[in-house]
Amino acid sequence: MTACPNPTKSRYATREAAETAARRVALRIEAPLRPYECACTWWHLTKNLPERPVDVSAATRHDIEFLNVLPDIDFREVVVRDADGQGDPGQRAALRHHRNQVRWKKQLGQLIADVEEQLKDRRGDKSLASHDWAKRATGYRDSLIVRLNECKRLRAADHAQAIVNQEHRRRDAEIAAAAGATVKELRAAAGEIAVQRLIAAHGPEFDDYLAEEYAVLGISLPARVERHRRERGAA
Numbered sequence: 001m002t003a004c005p006n007p008t009k010s011r012y013a014t015r016e017a018a019e020t021a022a023r024r025v026a027l028r029i030e031a032p033l034r035p036y037e038c039a040c041t042w043w044h045l046t047k048n049l050p051e052r053p054v055d056v057s058a059a060t061r062h063d064i065e066f067l068n069v070l071p072d073i074d075f076r077e078v079v080v081r082d083a084d085g086q087g088d089p090g091q092r093a094a095l096r097h098h099r100n101q102v103r104w105k106k107q108l109g110q111l112i113a114d115v116e117e118q119l120k121d122r123r124g125d126k127s128l129a130s131h132d133w134a135k136r137a138t139g140y141r142d143s144l145i146v147r148l149n150e151c152k153r154l155r156a157a158d159h160a161q162a163i164v165n166q167e168h169r170r171r172d173a174e175i176a177a178a179a180g181a182t183v184k185e186l187r188a189a190a191g192e193i194a195v196q197r198l199i200a201a202h203g204p205e206f207d208d209y210l211a212e213e214y215a216v217l218g219i220s221l222p223a224r225v226e227r228h229r230r231e232r233g234a235a
């Protein structure tokens, strides 16, 4: 685990826990506090405006595919820019799509290893310039680690969802087989019954719509519908 750059700050396990704490202290202090994820894997609060989380659903099919076939060197550039909070929102979202997660994780791992290697090489250098460089390099590494943690979290969530989906499909198929039907047929049957129930619950409304549509087409209403509508004074 990476050492926390701000070990004296309060730490929270999740964004939600940090948000709750922020609301609690909001009454006592003037500047609102906002949660941000730290390289130490905990969440802290800051008065600064932290970056907005990337909206995973912003990725188009084109973004996902584009990133998927992008050469390593260009893909790495997208990863580096994203760690800095930069880049095209669609591409940043596509990075988080399960099709690109493995590659994203691998690139982050390599980039982190590169920085740590460089930090190790220059450890003996006590010059001021080197000290500044090490500070920047550590900040850069920490931003990569925050992304790596996000990537792992997304992968775990996607994996859990895939298992749930698989389990649903398996159970549905079993139930359908026991009923001597296919899942598709069961779904169609449920839809049909729901439509019948909807009509039963909203019969007069349905008759009115029907009358309107018949009128649009210029054809005469079935006698049954005509009678229903006359009985309640609608026609």
Ligand SMILES: [Zn+2]
Residues within 6 Å of the ligand: 003, 004, 005, 006, 007, 038, 039, 040, 041, 042, 044
């Ligand atoms: Zn921390």
